[in-house]
Amino acid sequence: MKKESNLFRLRDPARAEQLARALLRLAPSKSVKIVHVCGTHEAAIAEYGLRSLLPEGVKVYEGPGCPVCVTSTVDINLAVMLALEEEVVLCTFGDMLRVPGTELTLEEARAQGADIRVVLSAADAVRIARESPEKEVVFFAVGFETTAPGTAAVLLETPPENFSVLCSHKLIPPALEALLSENTEVDGFLAPGHVSTIIGSDAYRDLVEQFRVPVVVGGFEPLDILYALALILRQLRAGRAAVENAYPRAVRPGGNIRAKELMERAFQVVDAAWRGIGVIPASGLGIRDELARFDARNRFGIEAEAGEEEPPGCRCPEVIMAKAVPTDCPLFGTACTPLSPVGPCMVGVEGACSIWYRYGERPRL
């Protein structure tokens, strides 16, 4: 009952109107670009039509916030290569199956006989490994700081010897930094609620100090998002740049200490290739040397060559870098749809193109 009343409060139309009026009062004199890095934020913005409540000139883009979309072609190729090994069972999240590699998707590899299973967590893959001791079970681990603690936990709990991880976890703060270094038009960040629950709002302080750009952590209900956007506009209006937490019911300044400890014990920070961006220094997680026997790259001695990143005409790199919106792509909704995706942003449920197609979103630029 209490939950229902909270939900109602967070979707209260009267409060939304109040916030929309506040946003109008805070309207900047010049056009501003606010970037979020979270598919859940984009889905809520599109589903509830929040762009229509923003003042003229306030543009909100999704940046590199879809873990499926930013997984590099190299890692997809490695996963395909492993999956095609006879003794291997490759486990991964369902969204990964249709992401284009250089030659094959995992779904196409499965059609060629590869044993690929969809799981909901690393723990599911460990269970499969225990049930199939004659097989090598590889978990293709993708995602940001939200999914990485789950992978860390199974690595630290002494999984069976026939289990290993192809680790492609990535870190959000270095991606924001790369975006600011590359895309100087960004005026503020709506920081992701899920990731911030783990890393804490303090994790953005260095970024704010270095780039003098407002960062506001936001939740996922429509009012959470409008409130966070209002705080960003208020900072811009006052010429301030600070970290603010508009999601205090879930996010603490220091984050989730236990989850951060697990990540620290299982992983080391490494340079990582992001699809659409390239290599970002210290932006990925590799498995620590002490746990190297569970690292699929070591166990199978695999290396894949970098391939062509995107199919001709696909503008995913610009969408991921918040330089374009999905409807800027000539293939959007014609050659490229969720049923026959051309680029990664149309594949994952958190990809901007997939979300815009689903909700009929149009730019407010």
Ligand code: SF4
């Ligand atoms: S519409 Fe398709 S091809 Fe175009 S950017 Fe999006 S995913 Fe890439």
